[in-house]
Amino acid sequence: MLPLPTRFAGIILAFAPLFVHRSWRHAQLLLIGAILTPGRRTVTSVLRILGRAQERRFVNVHRILNRAAWCPRTGSRILLRLLVDAFAQRGPVVLGLDDTIERRRGKRIAAKGIYRDPVRSSDSHFVKASGLRWMSLMLLAPIPWAGRVWALPFLTALVPSERACRERGRRHKPLLDVGRQLALQARRWLPGRDLILVGDGGFSALQFLDAMRRGGITAITRLRLDAALYDPAPPRPLGTIGRPRTKGARLPTLAARLAAKDTLWRKVVVPGWYGAGARAIEIASDTAVWRHGGLPVVPIRWVLIRDPEARFPPQSLLCTDPTREPTQIVGWFVRRWTVEVTFQEARAHLGVETQRQWSDTAIARTTPCLLALFSIVTLLAARLQARQRRRVAAAAWYPKPCPTFADALAAVRCAIWRERTLATSPRRSARTKPRFRLPASWVYALCHAA
Template sequence: MDTTFCISAWNTLVQQLVLTFTEPTMRTWQQIALGWVLHRGPATVTGIFRTLGKLADRHWTVYHKFFYRAAWSLETLSAYLTANVIGPMILASGQIDPITGRPVADLNIDDTTAGRYGRHVAHAGWFKDASATGPATQGTVIHWAHNWIVGAITLRLPHWKQIRWVLPAVFTLYRKKADCDRAHPFATRQVLAARMVCQVATALPGMHLRVAADGQYATRDMVMGLPEGVSLVSRIRRDAALYDLPPKRRKPGQRGRPPTRGKRLPTPQQIAARRRKGWKTIAVRRQGKQVRRRVLGITCLWYHVCRTVPIRMVIVRDPAGRQEDDFFFCTDATVPDTQIVQRYYDRWGVEECILEAKQQMGFESTRGWCSRTVNRQAPLAMVLVTLVKAWYAKCAIEEPSLLPEPTPWNPHKIQPSFLDMLAALRRLLWQHRISSNSRLTARVREILETLSYVLSAAA
């Protein structure tokens, strides 16, 4: 294995973000990125510092000040991450919009909570987390936490056709009204999400941006806040008030302003129950499996949310009848029904990515409590998820030894998980750090290989 090539590739990715920082802070960032990836356990600054050992050549307080005092911006960091790391991967994916001829970037948005402890933790509050687990008698979990909105670019690469790469790019902390002031006025999740889309559109000029989000983002604030040329795919209410398109010509003798909408249509649920003709069968990928669905598409107006912008509403039905009907819509009425369904199903990757960041990178185990630290610390876990995936996508092609090896309990494993990617990077970094001496005996090398495996195994 060419360890030098892989280590150099990782250092290059980390250096893609150095323009965010001043020169002294740049050194601290490079060391924190290394220590964070190598550290196992809660993502505390003290734990990262101790993992670095002698590589931490600065006073321990410098690493704490990196989060609460150093002059750098999370928005700028996200911009460099999107443009310098994710942008080349979008071009490598080769997905081109047939109408505009521009590269396609799929941005999926979701929000999550990161549980915290302590009354004095800035911007924490009581939030509902539908994905959190708890006793069956409790129902929905409501806990003291931070509420983060995450935007991730999803794509497929030519050499990794079976993997849908999900790369976190932008992050925003949602604050409740009682936690806002003049310096930080209150904004809903939908307004914050629309701003995030604008950030990505600015960082990726010349690309065709497509957005997918769940039903809570299907609001007027979100739709009207999107940049020009950006389409949104989301859920539509089952009882949404739909209207036909307005007539192109006015009736003879008709006075007043031209009508903005046509006649009232049945609700999506009523259309699904009554319509017998117009259904077609499509094949899409859902959670890694190929499935068949019956779909019915209608071009109409959802005036309450999209005003006079025509939408494409798609009803999705399971032919086997095991699942309830789904109702999706797209703000671009020219998008094919199959693409609308696939774009929404691909949104599931954001849920998996958030879980990876919580379980493996310490997104939920940071210990900062002041405002600036809270706004910076947890998103860095997401940034490192993107860097690890970008590194693996590049190096595992050149070095097949980084691919997961078959095991007695899983002899046919060929698709790497994020744990495999993280463990491969950790193993290389530890081997480069503790076994670079070529004069070691075979027995010592065997011990060090076992030690590097224990250190690199993703917890």
């Protein structure tokens, strides 16, 4: 087994109860090898980077993903506990929920479908992609040594396509149902904490928002400017017969409030506005009831946002807790952009979309493990010394004031390689200086094509 720094042992060993003793040895190889491997994250690449290219029983490492009995959901709970203890010990726990497409092809990948590619598409250009759809729940927490908020994945679920469910005789579960189950699972794991769930406009559905409200989760999403808003239902007089009222008088739409001259705007400064620093904006807010025929009635606080310099179009947000402050609602919502950053970093540095598994079990485990590796690397980097984790790969053409995930990954790799070098150095003093030989794993990482 590759020697590890002592400061990493507490985090790595926290996942040991998921496996039996024999499987845990192979699981450690996959975990450490996935951190050290550049390029494609295949099991063979992991074995090569660890110097086990001649391992005759290499199939045992493959079986960790496609056959071994271990519970990924229990691992997600362990990871969430580690993240909360490290980065969200006090205050509300802000979670981000979003889906992404993993571009994959192959006849034996049963769960794949044809979806709109959110990365390559725009409002005027539609691009389709064949792949797997994943729903991921992340902790949106400020990283002190990085100077910004990072989205740390801890629970990811596969959303099979409607065609795949129909061929297998299963009921298709929509995205909102999967997102609701993930959020309520986090609620059960953190029973005493104040949970804030941030999502994009796709989660602005009354059934989803009502489930979050009844589950004790404050949901913040975008709101349509033409949404039907009402006053709360008036008190019911005594002796009244019939069905009780669910709404009061109809309120003007947010589009009408945006154009009205008597709307009261308040100027606020939001720090960390989509990674561009502090931004001065104008907001207007009030409470209302959002209702649609045949759907649950949800009391909300709406927040209307506009830019005094007209650098972005007006937008509106909703919060299922009407008692929240409008400025805090906007501050929590702007953390959502880090979810897209995490998806991009996972593709660029952790090898998402480079896997080659076709087994259903391996597919359902590999991508969630790679996304969770983003959070594990962040936890390991937090255990390093300050000068090590704050080291940035800056250049004359690329000034970088704070470390990014690429710098954190490089610092963790450096610590692991340094420990291995010290562990394999000769203990007795030689009379002649030994000839330096580049280890086989270094040759594979540095010299072979990515």
